Amino acid sequence: MIYPTGTVFADDEGKDPDSGYYGWYTDMSTGKRYFYDRDGQLHYGWLRHQGNWYYFTTLGNLVEGGYRNIDNTNYFFYNTGELAAGTYLGLHYLDENGLHDEEHDVRLIGHGEVTIYDRDMISDSLYYVPSRWVQKFVKDGWELMFYTSRTYLEAPDTDLGVYYMKYKLDTTYKKLKFTDGEELVRGFGEYIGYALGLYDENNVQMNTMWQDAVLIGDLAEIPDYYDSDPGFYFGILCELFWDPETTGDLEEAAPETYAILKELIQ
Known part of the structure; x- marks a missing residue:
């Protein structure tokens, strides 16, 4: 009662x-x-x-x-009851008060159809990214760019075959480009690592996490073309950390890396 x-x-x-x-x-x-x-x-x-x-x-x-x-x-609430705020809902950016901020909506490149599935994948991916990082992304002048007429942004030959990269972080022009909303989890992870300065030479925390690369390779595919790319690696780590289905495996396999991630990105 x-x-x-x-x-x-x-x-x-x-x-x-x-x-x-x-x-x-x-x-x-x-x-x-x-x-x-x-x-x-x-x-x-x-x-x-x-x-x-x-x-x-x-x-x-x-x-x-x-x-x-x-x-x-109008406000949008997740199934958990949380207000969607400081995040992207489909193509729309919602500010820290849950209000639509049209100026920072996802920018569409190309003339491909944007389906309901596409919008849902963007929303679902960004749900896992802490809103403080999404707000920083917007505040610092970054932009999401959805290439609607392309299926990938680069496709290098690797030990795993042709690897189709569906996101790219452009640090020169402050763009996070993508062709598949599901890849935004990794994409935002790579952005966060960049914002934290983890890719600077001899970064102590990044060097510590690199030591677990072999163990991480058992949890996620890391093609040889990207095996020395810190941004790619950190994006993988963030995805493993945020995904409730893999975060326990990450903590068990690489507890020191897990502890660093918890301190940096949660």
């Missing part, structure tokens, strides 16, 4: 709210989520919690999954 008033406190997830905790509460009979403030009252309206924005209706229900018009403004 949900108590809209009184001194009842909710706990973490699905326990008895009479236990005296405050915070998140899930009604196990309906699956709806709520948040109790420290005074024991249901939270309504906007909530800033652990760096993310959430919104609760007048009944205290957490808004989840899709667009919601609030005070005549």
